[in-house]
Amino acid sequence: MAFYDAHCHLQDERIAGEIEGLPALYEELGVAEVVVNGTSPQDWDEVAELARANPVVKPSFGLHPWKVSSVVTHWKLLLSQLWDFYPEASVGEIGLDRWIQGHDLAKQEPAFLWQLGQAVERDLPVSIHCLQAWGRMQELLRDASLPARGFLLHSYGGSLEMVKPFAELGAYFSISGYFELERKEKQRMALREIPLQRLLIETDAPDMRGPDSEHLYRCSSDDSLNHPANIVAVYRFVARLFDMPLDELEGQVEENYRRFFLGK
Numbered sequence: 001m002a003f004y005d006a007h008c009h010l011q012d013e014r015i016a017g018e019i020e021g022l023p024a025l026y027e028e029l030g031v032a033e034v035v036v037n038g039t040s041p042q043d044w045d046e047v048a049e050l051a052r053a054n055p056v057v058k059p060s061f062g063l064h065p066w067k068v069s070s071v072v073t074h075w076k077l078l079l080s081q082l083w084d085f086y087p088e089a090s091v092g093e094i095g096l097d098r099w100i101q102g103h104d105l106a107k108q109e110p111a112f113l114w115q116l117g118q119a120v121e122r123d124l125p126v127s128i129h130c131l132q133a134w135g136r137m138q139e140l141l142r143d144a145s146l147p148a149r150g151f152l153l154h155s156y157g158g159s160l161e162m163v164k165p166f167a168e169l170g171a172y173f174s175i176s177g178y179f180e181l182e183r184k185e186k187q188r189m190a191l192r193e194i195p196l197q198r199l200l201i202e203t204d205a206p207d208m209r210g211p212d213s214e215h216l217y218r219c220s221s222d223d224s225l226n227h228p229a230n231i232v233a234v235y236r237f238v239a240r241l242f243d244m245p246l247d248e249l250e251g252q253v254e255e256n257y258r259r260f261f262l263g264k
Contacts, residue, residue: 001030001247001250001251001254002030002031002032002033002250002254003029003030003031003032003201003231003232003235003250004031004032004033004034004200004201004231004253004254004257005031005033005034005035005201005202005203005205005228005231006035006127006152006154006174006200006201006202006257006261007035007037007092007093007127007152007154007155007174007176007202007203007204008034008035008036008037008202008203008204008205008228008231009036009037009039009204009205009206009207010022010034010036010050010057010205010228011036011038011043011046011047011050012043012205012206014206014219014221014222014225015205015206015219015221015225015227015228016221017219017220017221018219018220018221018227018228019050022054022228022229023054023056025229026056026229029229029231029232031056031229031231031232032056032254033056033057033058033257033261034056034057034058034228034231035058035060035090035092035127035202035261036050036051036057036058036059036060037060037062037090037092037093037127038059038060038061038062038092038093039062039063039064039066039067039093040063040064040067040071040075041071041072041075041078044061044078044079044082047059047060047061048061048082048085048086051086051089058088058089058090058261059086059088059089059090060089060090060091060092060093060125060127061079061082061083061086061089061090061091061092062079062091062092062093062094062115062126062127063075063079063094063111063115064093064094064095064129065094065095065096065097065100065103065108065111065112065129066097066100068104068107068108068111069102069104069107076114079115079118080118083118083122083124087122089124090124090125090126090127090261091115091116091118091119091122091124091125091126091127092125092126092127092128092129092152092154093127093128093129093154094111094112094115094116094126094127094128094129095108095112095128095129095130095133095137096108096109096112096129096130096131096133096136096137096140097129097130097131097132097133098131098132098133099131099132100131105133105136109136109140112140113140113144116144116146116147116151117144117145119147119151120145120146120147120148123147123148123149123263124147125147125149125151125152125260125261126147126151126152127152127154128151128152128153128154129154130153130157130158131157134157134158134159134162138162138165138166138169141166141169142169146169146170147170149170149259149260149263150170150171150172150198150260151169151170151171151172152171152172152173152174152200152260153166153171153172153173153174154174154202154204155174155175155176155178155179155202155204155208156173156174156175156190156191156194157187158190159190160189160190160193162190163190163193163194164193167194167195167198171198172198172199172200172256172260173191173194173198173199173200174199174200174201174202175191175194175199175200175201175202175234175237175238175241176202176203176204176208176210176234177203177208177209177210177211177226177230177233177234177237178204178207178208178209178210179191179210179237180210180211180237181210181211182211188241191241192241192242196242196252197252197256198256199238199242199252199253199256200253200256200257200260201231201234201235201238201253202231202234203226203228203230203231203234204226205225205226205227205228205230206219206225206226206227206228207225207226208226209224209225209226209230210226210230210233210234210237213233215232215233215236216230216233217229217230217233235249235250235253
């Protein structure tokens with residue numbers, strides 16, 4: 001069995017000091033693959049470099065909704081070149097966000113839809129970010145052409161009632177350790193409704209850290225950050241959430257990961 005991190009940001013400068021020792025730690029823990037998501041032209045090259053340097057990294061390139069208002073005009077060309085050069089890459093992180101101050105859905109939506117269309121055209125996995133825009137996200141996905149392999153709603157924060165409609169559209173749902181925090185019981189009720197065949201697990205490192213525990217890895221630069229090696233702690237949380245043995249969860253998530261990300 002092996003562990004798979006469906007969404008993280010190893011290129012984030014806040015955890016630069018952890019990266020050198022990470023390959024050995026991943027090997028020790030049994031981490032087979034991690035999907036590293038780019039967010040803008042400022043970090044796409046770093047994601048590519050991480051993938052070239054470490055076979056455990058699966059690159060993903062996308063324009064994050066937080067970045068759409070400040071991106072260079074030729075960003076679509078840059079992304080197209082990256083997907084051409086790295087055909088094994090994913091599309092992401094893309095999406096909608098009404099939480100960020102000064103959000104502009106008039107810019108976010110066309111950027112999201114163009115990138116989603118590229119995932120369809122190229123038959124690539126796509127990782128979707130959504131904050132405080134779940135109704136609109138559902139409308140857009142319902143009306144759009146979608147990848148045959150489905151799509152990933154990363155660190156799913158939507159309602160219980162939306163799980164089934166999203167799943168019927170082809171959604172996979174990844175869970176982060178953040179939802180283990182005591183105040184997130186309502187969200188845990190929604191997460192328990194995720195079909196096991198559509199379940200993935202992520203750290204979203206260096207963000208979305210779970211509660212303090214003896215199993216948690218700490219970042220040397222900032223104790224509040226989420227260490228990428230905490231993927232194992234997230235698996236333990238999800239096993240408890242679904243009341244299933246850890247090895248059974250590992251097998252199911254590996255099957256789901258390989259089906260969605262690798263087409264196997």
